Amino acid sequence: MKISEILNRQRNYFSSGATKSIATRRKVLIRFRESIKNNESAIIKALKDDFKKPVFESVATEIGVVEKELSLAIKNIWKWQQPKKVNSSILNFPSSDYIYYEPYGVTLIVAPWNYPFQLAIGPMIGAIAAGNTVVVKPSELTPNTSAIISKIIFEVFNPNHVTVVQGDKEVATSLLAERWDYIFFTGSVPVGKIIYKAAAEHLTPVTLELGGKSPCIVDETARIKQAARRIVWGKFVNAGQTCIAPDYILVHTSKKDALLKALSDEITRAFSDNPESSPDFARIINKKNFERLSSMLENVNIYYGGKLTNESLYISPSIVTDVTLEDKIMKEEIFGPLLPVLTYNSKEDVSKIIHSFEKPLSAYVFSRKRSFIKWFNASFSYGGGVINDTLVHFVNDALPFGGVGHSGIGSYHGEESFYTFSHAKSIVKKGTWLDIPVRYAPYEGKIGLLKSFLRWF
Ligand code: NAD
DSSP states (O other), X not given: OOHHHHHHHHHHHHHTTTTOOHHXXXXXXXXXXXXXXXXXXXXXXXXXXXXXXXXXXXXXXXXXXXXXXXXXXXXXXXXXXXXXXXXXXXXXXXXXXXXXXXXXXXXXXXXXXXXXXXXHHHHHHXXXXXXXXXXXXXXXXXXXXXXXXXXXXXXXXXXXXXEEOOOOHHHHHHHHTSOOSEEEEESOHHHHHHXXXXXXXXXXXXXXXXXXXXXEEEOTTSOHHHHHHHHHHXXXXXXXOOTTSOOEEEXXXXXXXXXXXXXXXXXXXXXXXXXXXXXXXXXXSOHHHHHHHHHHTTTSEEEEOOOEETTTTEEOOEEXXXXXXXXXXGTSOOOSSEEEEEEESSHHHHHHHHHTSOOOSEEEEEOSOHHHHHHHHHHOOOSEEEESSSSGGGGOTTSOBOOOGGGEXXXXXXXXXXXXXXXXXXXXXXXXXXXXXXXXXXXXXXXXXXXXXXXXX
């Protein structure tokens, strides 16, 4: 079916009011959760076939995340949808004031490959809960996962309500040529700019979930062994192909040697001497990214790892030292299992390095010094972060997840997803039993009264 036809049908479906009933939305979300549960082993297999994603990671970071989001929406949809009563202004006396949440209409979700299930389904939950229709385009780089997403969605939904369009950049371009009521994109900064421009043509609101170089600071007071364990976990889960993975480490010079040793010990403990044979370490998604990452290892000092296996797209968990900001590895988001460790001596060093990049999606600080943590939080702007751990801000659905500046626009997760896909409509309900005449012309003699009003309230 032509894209314009899909869109027309969804627009008619939306206009018919079919997505309005909260009970129906809730029912379909329950069916969605059921179907995901029933297809769990197929999803795990697809992720394994696409890039050897470990089973534990598929359950924890793809299926589990989505099921949790679904359960939250199913439980709270009635509450979220309720109009919120806000304080009314005395200037409007007598009135009662409300915010109503209404769906935008026909929405487009474009997803990346790195968490291909979660990042396609996650935003859909908010969109459906809020009463929109959805066209989702999963990534072309994970064909097995995209196929199972498609199967589940066609099983659960009327395609006039929710449907999948598979394809690459050409298909994405055709989708963007249409007029949408909302576009939710997760992916790279350059494609984010393309999406933003296309949306601007129609003044379509967007959420852009992008990436960046997320720093990880380890100061002289950090518990080094614990920091190393938490960094290795956050960096090498999904073979480093995580938008919020620590991109590079800035360690206080006095702790460099201790941290390097602890990091390498931890990699060995987690993935053995030969991570290539570990069932718990994923592969690089494709040849293009394999080559991009391999080239980052040229002319740098490899402290640990550095093994590349072309045929299976394996890159070992690797630690790189003595890099400068001019090296390729520091010129772009790494998005793979390479961890550069840089050193600093003063806060000024930290500032200079972090400020040399665009605002990142995340930042992590390992420290037991309150003043340092306070200084860090006050000094840098980034999407979100964690003190003394990595990635875990992602798991709390009470925290909006998203970037700032070049790392993104808008946020979602939990309740925030519902509001992301809803227009907040402000309504003043005015009483008819009183009509204070001050605002009506003629204005003569009323300005003093007006000023007093404005001063008091
Ligand atoms: P990508 O931007 O290459 O692709 C994302 C999606 O955009 C895919 O569906 C792709 O088909 C589509 N696309 C590609 N070219 C397009 C074009 N010219 N016009 C329209 N659509 C196009 O990103 P990727 O390689 O799949 O993912 C990696 C990037 O995503 C990294 O930068 C990472 O940091 C970021 N990311 C961000 C988050 C987040 O939540 N903020 C999560 C995961 C990944």
